Amino acid sequence: MNSTIDILAFGAHADDVEIGMGGAIAKFAASGKRIVICDLTEAELSSNGTVKTRREEAASSARVLGVSERVNLQMPDRGLFLREEYIERIVSVIRKYKPLLIFAPYWEDRHPDHGSCSKLVQEAFFSAGIRNYVSLDGSQPHKAKNLYYYMINGYAKPDFVVDVSSYYHVKMESLKAYETQFRLMGDGVGTPLTDGYLEYIEARERLFGKDSGVGLAEGFMTQRPLIVQNDLFGDPS
Numbered sequence: 001m002n003s004t005i006d007i008l009a010f011g012a013h014a015d016d017v018e019i020g021m022g023g024a025i026a027k028f029a030a031s032g033k034r035i036v037i038c039d040l041t042e043a044e045l046s047s048n049g050t051v052k053t054r055r056e057e058a059a060s061s062a063r064v065l066g067v068s069e070r071v072n073l074q075m076p077d078r079g080l081f082l083r084e085e086y087i088e089r090i091v092s093v094i095r096k097y098k099p100l101l102i103f104a105p106y107w108e109d110r111h112p113d114h115g116s117c118s119k120l121v122q123e124a125f126f127s128a129g130i131r132n133y134v135s136l137d138g139s140q141p142h143k144a145k146n147l148y149y150y151m152i153n154g155y156a157k158p159d160f161v162v163d164v165s166s167y168y169h170v171k172m173e174s175l176k177a178y179e180t181q182f183r184l185m186g187d188g189v190g191t192p193l194t195d196g197y198l199e200y201i202e203a204r205e206r207l208f209g210k211d212s213g214v215g216l217a218e219g220f221m222t223q224r225p226l227i228v229q230n231d232l233f234g235d236p237s
Contacts, residue, residue: 004034004097004098004099005034005035005036005068005097005098005099005100006028006033006034006035006099006100006101007025007028007033007034007035007036007099007100007101007102007103008035008036008038008093008094008097008099008101008102008103008144009021009025009035009036009037009038009102009103009104009150010037010038010039010040010090010102010103010104010105010117010121011037011038011039011040011104011105011117012039012040012041012080012105012111012113012114012116012117013039013040013041013043013046013054013077013113014039014042014043014054014055014057014058014061014072014178015057015058015061015175015178015181016039016105016114016117016152017037017039017103017150018061018065018171018174018175018178019152019175019201020103020105020106020150020151020152020218021103021150021162021218021220022065022170022171022174022175023162023164023167023168023170023171023205023216023218024150024162024164024167024218025037025065025066025067026064026065026066026164026167026170026171026174027162027164027166027167029065029066029067030066030167034068035065035066035067035068036067036068036069036070036071036097036099037062037067037069037070037071038070038071038072038073038090038093039058039070039071039072039073040072040073040075040080040086040090040117040120041072041073041074041075041076041077041079041080041113042054042055042072042074042077043077044076044077045077045078046077046180046181047188047189047191048180048181048185048188048189048191048194049178049180049181050180053180054178054180055072057177057178057179057180057181058070058072058178060177061174061175061177061178062174064170064173064174064177065170065171065174071093073089073090073093075089077113078112078113080112080113080116080117080120081116082116082119082120082123086120087120087123087124087127088135088136089136090120090121090123090124091124091127091128091133091135091136092135092136092137092139093124094124094125094128094142094144095128095135095137095139095140095141095142096137096139098142099142099144100144100145101144101145101146101147101148102121102125102144102146102147102148103147103148103149103150103220104117104118104121104122104147104148104149104150105117105118105149105150105151105152106118106149106150106151106152106154106156106221107119107122107149108154108156109151109152109153109154110153110154111152111153114152114153118149121147122147125144125147128141128142128143128144129141129142129143129144146222146224147222147223148220148221148222149220149221149222149223150218150219150220151204151218151219151220151221153192155204155207156219156221157219158208158219158220158221159220159221159222159226160219160220160222160226161208161209161211161212161214161217161218161219161220162217162218162220163209163212163214163215163216163217164205164216164217164218165209165214165215165216165217168202168205168215168216172198172202175198175201176198181193181194182194182197182198202216204219205217205218205219
């Protein structure tokens, strides 16, 4: 498999990826993995902040995490319907960066855009590997090794976890870059994100960690069984 990057993580909005797997991204980036984040929308319908501030916050957060690049497909916020044109655009991103692994939001989520993003990426993940599927830029097919799903809102029993105990402070720093989203500022309005949301995320990941025998862990879902090679008896962390 000829991969250009190690991880391509998709989110419907800037901050989705950080909420679900910011700790894992920080951990993998610190170990030398090449990571790209792709936000589908500019979150132009957010209750707080503007497109400009979200761009600035997203760029700042990406620097904190140490990702190689962050891109935005400028699809319509609250308009992420299962359309072929959107699938084609995501396929082009997959074929451009040729990731080893792809991540997307878990499909069960209270925010419709998160579930829609999950479905769009799932379709694109499959189509990107089809030789006769012609993408917008005419790029060559690429089949990533696997597609995993991170959690944004809610709590579900994960199929596997990543120990992020030593990198959780980096995750929190990346999330705090989104001041307009997690702090009630000036004439802003209260939202679920400004009402103890970061504390909830930490509590969830402490529970995942407790269940796994570590301090803090991020949970992930997969639609097919994981393969263990030689590390079945290795260090569980």
